[in-house]
Amino acid sequence: MNFDRLNELKAKLDGLRPLPDAAVRNLHENLVLQWTYNSNAIEGNTLSLMETKVALEGITVGGKTLREHFEVINHREAIFFVEEIVSANTPLSEWHIKSLHQLILKNIDDTNAGKYRSINVLISGAQHVPPDYIHVSDEMAGFISWYQKSASDMHPVELAARAHCDFVKIHPFVDGNGRTSRLLMNVELMKAGYPAAVIPVNRRLEYYSFLDKAHTSGEYEPFIRLIAEIAEQSFEPYWHALGIK
Template structure:
């Protein structure tokens, strides 16, 4: 099978998994709480670790419980707490079915950099930047506002435009992440914000939020660069789809169902 056919088959499989899970809803409240707590912890740990945070999974857990870890930077503590709060904000947006907006993006970024860099939190960068190790060079700072407007316009039109609307929800979420990263609108915190936006789209579509494991950081960066420079989105969409497949497994385990 070609990569394209393999991806198409995987998306069909994930649609079937979603239908299977939907048929089991509503899930037992205790199961929902357990799954949510585990997801928040793993999502926070991995997303921060990708960006260089040195807290371990268990250290992240105790920080989220309000305990300070000796020998760790204060910034790393804030990164964990802020990311947890940003996840809760994403879930609130989805619960309220709020329309996607630039305001939401800025608010997510404000949460990510709260008490870390309040001056730049929620504010588009006023400097030109490069991404270490990447071939892709983000646009000039003066182009950021107009490119963000274009991103929002694409998103809005995609709800009506035949070609864009034909995107599978997982492809749509991946493309939103990619286009956001390509613009790199903020001076810092773009990766974490992009992964939050990706999961916001997945949650809206009824799929489980994903955890991009830090162990796959190299594949993640390479797929992003391939999409941004070569225009080939398939490797990144495939990576996201594989993570969605992994995202169903905790549900099957909790419910005692074969995976």
């Protein structure tokens, strides 16, 4: 795949740094909202964008479950942890992954939060069947080893997409794999200086379809192209905030 367009956009943004403090704050607030809303909505959370905004402000939305509120608050905390990982610029580890997952399921399923599954699972609607639970620890060790070896060989957008895809293929946790995978994807993008890529809920069908295709046939390109397209769109809020066409 050709990533020239993404490289050009990143160079353009890098040339504008440091960005004004007010713009950075506004962009960050919008990112936390959009990322939290879309990632949760993909998994079936019924809070609307505006209801998610209200929940992030600590206000309870009538008629919505406690779990849905925790999913919002937890996801924001997980984003903050992603930012800490990026800021520290340390190699991704299983501890990071388990810590992210623990934040995602905090007050929702504390028994399984941050712990690899001890049962076999199926992915609803998918052809791919995740590995037997007894292989999860070995698969995750292999995943981290591959990730660290590939970090310098792949374009950051390709690496981010592949990491997302391969993590979900293992499905190491009972629940919360999707949210965790989208957070992990952005660890790599943000480390490389790209904006976080938020997969919109209205592209959920092709997102799931391309993931399953990669898992069952080893054909990664459609999924990588999808992530590259979304990564390109993630620059738009910056141009808008800075008044650039």
